[in-house]
Structure formats: C-alpha cells, structure tokens
Amino acid sequence: MSAENSVSADTSLLRFENVTVRFDDDETNALDDLSFDVRPGETRILLGAAGSGKTVLLKTAIGLIRPLGGQVRLIGQDIARMPEEKQFDIRRHVGMLFQESALFDSMTIAQNVAYPLLNQRVNRLPRAQMEPAVREALRFVELEHTLEKLPSELSGGMRRRVAIARAVVTKPPLLLYDSPTAGLDPITAHTIMALIIKERDVDNTTALVVTHRYQDGNLVANFRYNPDSGRLDPAGKQGTNTVFMVLREGRLIFEGSQAELEAARDPYIAKFVKRPEEEAAA
Amino acid sequence: MLDLLKAPIQAVQDFYELTGRAMRNVFRKPHYLDDIKLQMDTIGVGSIPIVLLTGFFSGAVMALQMGRSLQDYGQTGRTGTFVSIILVRELGPVLTAVMVAGRNSSGMASELGSMKVTEQIDAMRALGTDPLQKLVTPRMIATALMLPCLTVIDDFVGMLGGWLIAVYVYALPSLQYWSTTWRALVWNDVAQGLLKPFVFSFAISLIGCFYGLRTKGGTQGVGRATTQAVVVADVVIFVVDLFITKIFVSATSS
Ligand SMILES: Nc1ncnc2c1ncn2[C@@H]1O[C@H](COP(=O)(O)OP(=O)(O)OP(=O)(O)O)[C@@H](O)[C@H]1O
Ligand SMILES: [Mg+2]
Numbered sequence: 001m002s003a004e005n006s007v008s009a010d011t012s013l014l015r016f017e018n019v020t021v022r023f024d025d026d027e028t029n030a031l032d033d034l035s036f037d038v039r040p041g042e043t044r045i046l047l048g049a050a051g052s053g054k055t056v057l058l059k060t061a062i063g064l065i066r067p068l069g070g071q072v073r074l075i076g077q078d079i080a081r082m083p084e085e086k087q088f089d090i091r092r093h094v095g096m097l098f099q100e101s102a103l104f105d106s107m108t109i110a111q112n113v114a115y116p117l118l119n120q121r122v123n124r125l126p127r128a129q130m131e132p133a134v135r136e137a138l139r140f141v142e143l144e145h146t147l148e149k150l151p152s153e154l155s156g157g158m159r160r161r162v163a164i165a166r167a168v169v170t171k172p173p174l175l176l177y178d179s180p181t182a183g184l185d186p187i188t189a190h191t192i193m194a195l196i197i198k199e200r201d202v203d204n205t206t207a208l209v210v211t212h213r214y215q216d217g218n219l220v221a222n223f224r225y226n227p228d229s230g231r232l233d234p235a236g237k238q239g240t241n242t243v244f245m246v247l248r249e250g251r252l253i254f255e256g257s258q259a260e261l262e263a264a265r266d267p268y269i270a271k272f273v274k275r276p277e278e279e280a281a282a
Numbered sequence: 283m284l285d286l287l288k289a290p291i292q293a294v295q296d297f298y299e300l301t302g303r304a305m306r307n308v309f310r311k312p313h314y315l316d317d318i319k320l321q322m323d324t325i326g327v328g329s330i331p332i333v334l335l336t337g338f339f340s341g342a343v344m345a346l347q348m349g350r351s352l353q354d355y356g357q358t359g360r361t362g363t364f365v366s367i368i369l370v371r372e373l374g375p376v377l378t379a380v381m382v383a384g385r386n387s388s389g390m391a392s393e394l395g396s397m398k399v400t401e402q403i404d405a406m407r408a409l410g411t412d413p414l415q416k417l418v419t420p421r422m423i424a425t426a427l428m429l430p431c432l433t434v435i436d437d438f439v440g441m442l443g444g445w446l447i448a449v450y451v452y453a454l455p456s457l458q459y460w461s462t463t464w465r466a467l468v469w470n471d472v473a474q475g476l477l478k479p480f481v482f483s484f485a486i487s488l489i490g491c492f493y494g495l496r497t498k499g500g501t502q503g504v505g506r507a508t509t510q511a512v513v514v515a516d517v518v519i520f521v522v523d524l525f526i527t528k529i530f531v532s533a534t535s536s
Contacts (some may be wrong), residue, residue, distance in 0.1 A: 084412075091409070121312050
C-alpha cells in the first residue's frame with residue numbers, strides 16, 4: 001500500500017544527535033543533549049510527565065522548532081539548519097498529529113482531510129482521485145458520515161480522529177502522534193490507540209507515539225490489528241517492534257524494551273509503569 | 283539603549299524577510315488560484331459598499347467646501363476642476379486605502395492571528411505547505427489587483443457626489459461640471475492615482491499578515507495584533523503617500 005513511500009531498510013527515518021533546544025527567556029534547556037534513532041518498522045513510545053518536553057521534541061523533529069545545537073536527521077536529511085522553504089518537501093513524508101488536533105476550523109472535515117492532497121507541491125492528486133482518498137481516510141477512522149461538518153461541530157475525540165485521518169491521507173512512512181489519548185475517556189482512548197495500531201499493521205508505518213499513559217504503550221507493544229475481525233488480538237510470541245523511551249525534564253533517561261522498562265529501578269520510571277494487565281483485559 | 287532598539291530593528295528585519303518571501307512566491311509553484319479568487323472576492327467585492335459610501339460623501343463634502351471658497355473669487359464654475367484633481371490625486375487613493383486597511387488589514391491580522399494561536403499555522407507547516415505561499419501571497423496579489431479598481435470606483439463616485447452639490451447647491455450646469463472635471467485630468471494625475479493604490483496595497487496586505495503571523499498570547503494577542511496592524515498600515519499609507527506625491531511634484535515642476 002505504501003510501497004512507493006517506503007525508505008530502504010538501512011536508513012533511519014528520524015535520528016536525533018545531541019539535540020539541544022532552549023527557548024529565548026529560559027535558563028534551562030527544554031531538550032538537553034538528546035540522541036536516539038527511529039528505525040523503519042519501529043514504533044517508539046515516548047513517555048514523560050507534563051512539561052518534560054515531549055511536544056517540543058516532536059516539533060523539533062519536523063523542524064517547527066530549531067535546535068540550539070545538534071543534528072536532526074529526518075528521512076535521511078539534516079534539517080536542523082536547513083532553510084524552512086527546503087523543509088516543506090521533506091515534511092510531506094511525515095504525518096503529525098498535534099496535541100490539540102490543530103484542524104483548520106474554517107474548513108469542513110472533508111476539506112481538512114483533503115488539505116495535504118490539494119496543497120502539497122508533490123502529493124497533489126487530480127480532483128477525481130481526491131474524493132475517494134478522502135473518503136478512505138475518513139472510513140479508516142470511522143467518521144465517513146461527517147464529511148460536510150465543521151470541526152467545531154465534532155467532539156474532542158472525533159476531532160482527534162479527523163486529525164489522524166489528515167495525517168495518514170498521504171500515506172507517509174513516518175507518523176508522529178502527540179498525546180493522542182490525553183484528556184479522553186478510557187473507551188475513546190482505546191479507540192484511538194486501536195487506530196494507531198491499525199495504521200501500523202495495515203500500512204507498515206513507523207511511528208513515534210508521545211503519551212503519558214503507560215497502558216497506551218502496553219497496548220501498542222502487545223497487540224496486533226486483526227483485519228478479519230477488525231479488533232485487536234494479542235500479538236503472541238513474535239511480539240511487535242516496539243521501543244520505549246522516557247523523557248524527564250528534557251533528558252532521555254530510558255531507552256529500551258518493555259521488559260527492560262518494567263525492570264527499571266528508577267522511581268520516576270516506576271511511576272509510569274503500573275498495572276499493565278488491567279488494561280490488557282479491557 | 284541598544285536593547286531598546288533591538289526589538290524594533292528585529293521586527294523591521296522580519297518584515298523585510300516576509301516581504302521578500304511573499305514576493306518570490308509570486309513566481310514559484312504551487313500557485314493557489316482558489317485562494318487568490320477568494321481573497322479578491324473578500325477584499326474587492328466586499329469593500330465596494332464602504333467605498334461607495336465614503337467616496338460619495340467625501341466628494342460631496344469637497345465640492346461643498348471648494349464651491350464655498352471659490353465663491354469668494356467668483357470662480358464657482360471651477361468646482362469640478364478642483365474636485366477631480368484632489369479626488370484622483372489624493373483623496374481617492376488615500377481614503378480608499380485607509381478604508382480597506384480598516385477592513386482587511388485587521389481581517390487578515392485577526393484571521394492569521396487566530397490560526398497562529400490555535401496552532402493551525404504550525405499544522406500547515408507540518409503538512410508540508412508554506413503558510414506564506416498559502417496565506418500571504420494570495421492576499422498580497424488580491425489586494426494589489428483590487429485596490430486600484432476600488433480607487434477608480436471611489437474617484438468616480440466622489441465626482442458624482444460633487445456633481446450633485448455643484449448642481450443643486452451652486453446651481454452649475456451639469457455639462458460645465460463634467461467637462462471641467464474631465465479636462466482637469468492629465469496623464470500624470472491618472473498615473474499617480476493608480477500607482478498610489480498599487481503601492482498602498484502592499485502595506486495593507488503585508489502589514490496585516492505580518493502582525494497576524496507574529497501573534498503571541500492567545501485571544502488578547504489576536505486583538506492586539508489586529509489593532510496594531512490597522513494603526514501601522516494607516517501610518518505607512520500616509521508616509522508613503524507623501525513620498526510618492528513628492529516624486530510626482532518634482533517630476534512635473536522641473
Ligand atoms: N513556544 C514555547 N516558548 C517557550 N517555552 C516553551 C514553548 N513551548 C514549550 N515550552 C516549554 O518547554 C517545556 C516543555 O514543554 P512541552 O510542551 O514539550 O511539554 P510536554 O511534555 O508536551 O507536556 P504535556 O504532556 O503537558 O503536553 C515546558 O517547560 C514549556 O514551558
Ligand atoms: Mg505536549
């Protein structure tokens with residue numbers, strides 16, 4: 001499905017090398033000497049408390065925030081010091097879900113989802129193909145019936161699903177999700193996480209998922225989308241390609257597998273990791 | 283002292299950069315024709331009522347004032363001459379620009395400002411589209427095309443207003459009014475009258491967008507950006523007007 005977008009297996013999709021970010025009037029760094037590497041096919045779960053720098057990290061990853069130092073390699077190119085005009089064409093390989101959805105509030109849902117197809121220099125589709133693509137993306141998030149509504153007429157959870165549809169409509173190989181479940185009830189949160197897993201398993205996308213809920217990560221690490229039943233099944237022994245990271249005050253204090261995470265002694269990490277079996281039952 | 287100057291200097295620099303990029307985008311793909319059309323409609327068609335009203339009344343008032351002053355010299359017959367020269371050279375361009383700035387600089391600043399504070403501008407950038415190309419350049423092109431047209435409308439409606447006064451207050455024959463109005467104009471006036479709105483249009487659109495895009499601090503910030511955009515655009519219009527007029531005056535007097 002996303003064959004034309006896939007990047008050869010030996011290049012990383014997103015790599016941070018000693019990235020430091022500082023805002024003008026702050027004394028401390030918002031991101032401090034951060035290094036990691038997102039490999040194709042991987043799903044990274046980024047855990048961290050409020051204000052730890054998760055959103056800043058994602059915005060730095062696509063060049064919306066410029067780092068003070070270090071390299072940000074996105075789809076193989078260093079964007080840290082690249083003029084923004086050159087970055088636009090790289091960014092279309094990346095889908096981003098903003099924390100507050102950031103839908104265009106004066107456009108209908110259909111126009112929002114069609115936006116990348118209509119406006120990107122390269123992804124531009126002929127109008128005849130546009131509508132099926134928009135419908136498919138909205139069917140993916142099960143909101144096909146809202147085409148002509150405005151974002152303000154939808155609930156917060158629905159808006160987030162529309163934003164996911166907008167992020168995946170161009171079938172980018174890399175997806176960045178900023179707190180997809182924040183502020184949602186457990187049922188809607190589960191629906192959204194199921195969509196993220198579905199996107200991973202159907203289109204084989206690589207993803208970085210920011211969250212402060214450990215059960216989200218647990219779900220991604222241990223469940224697979226079953227295309228026949230449309231539900232999540234336990235991944236079984238083969239598991240999934242999931243890596244966990246923990247961010248604390250702009251510093252990466254953990255990177256590793258779920259087992260390593262659960263074994264970690266650090267009290268900050270331990271606070272995030274609790275009751276995975278309860279969520280699994282849900 | 284240096285610190286005090288840093289912010290304004292930085293702002294001017296940012297403004298030049300915005301201007302440069304917005305202009306370059308005119309010659310670059312992609313061109314968002316739908317956005318240009320939409321903006322031409324809001325800026326051009328949307329401003330017609332206010333331009334008709336202000337044009338008519340400003341022309342009428344001017345005829346009233348001019349006629350009264352000219353009476354003292356027994357020259358009421360030349361009312362049309364003065365009305366037309368002042369309208370075409372000065373009042374039409376400046377009044378129209380100030381009106382459109384009030385409507386559209388503020389509209390642009392508040393629209394882009396709201397988009398900025400709700401992260402919609404960031405979303406555009408993240409989706410691989412240049413907000414300058416998508417938002418600023420269409421507004422710039424649309425204003426540059428529409429403002430000269432609006433000014434011509436304003437000039438004409440102003441002359442109509444003057445004509446009513448000339449005929450009904452000063453009892454001038456219609457034919458005399460229109461022939462003096464027409465004969466008063468030389469190419470120089472027309473050139474000046476069209477160049478001015480063209481130049482003003484960039485102040486209106488670029489200043490509106492500039493303040494919109496640098497909005498900070500939520501809803502209050504949007505309000506502040508809107509006010510600043512109109513005030514600065516208006517001042518710039520008058521300053522630029524002085525310079526353009528000076529150039530034309532020097533060119534014709536030598
Ligand atoms: N535009 C900005 N200007 C100045 N400081 C900022 C800006 N954006 C973020 N910060 C600061 O950077 C730090 C990290 O913020 P960030 O938004 O990344 O937190 P977060 O981990 O996403 O939190 P949450 O879970 O609440 O979304 C905070 O201390 C914040 O004050
Ligand atoms: Mg955040």
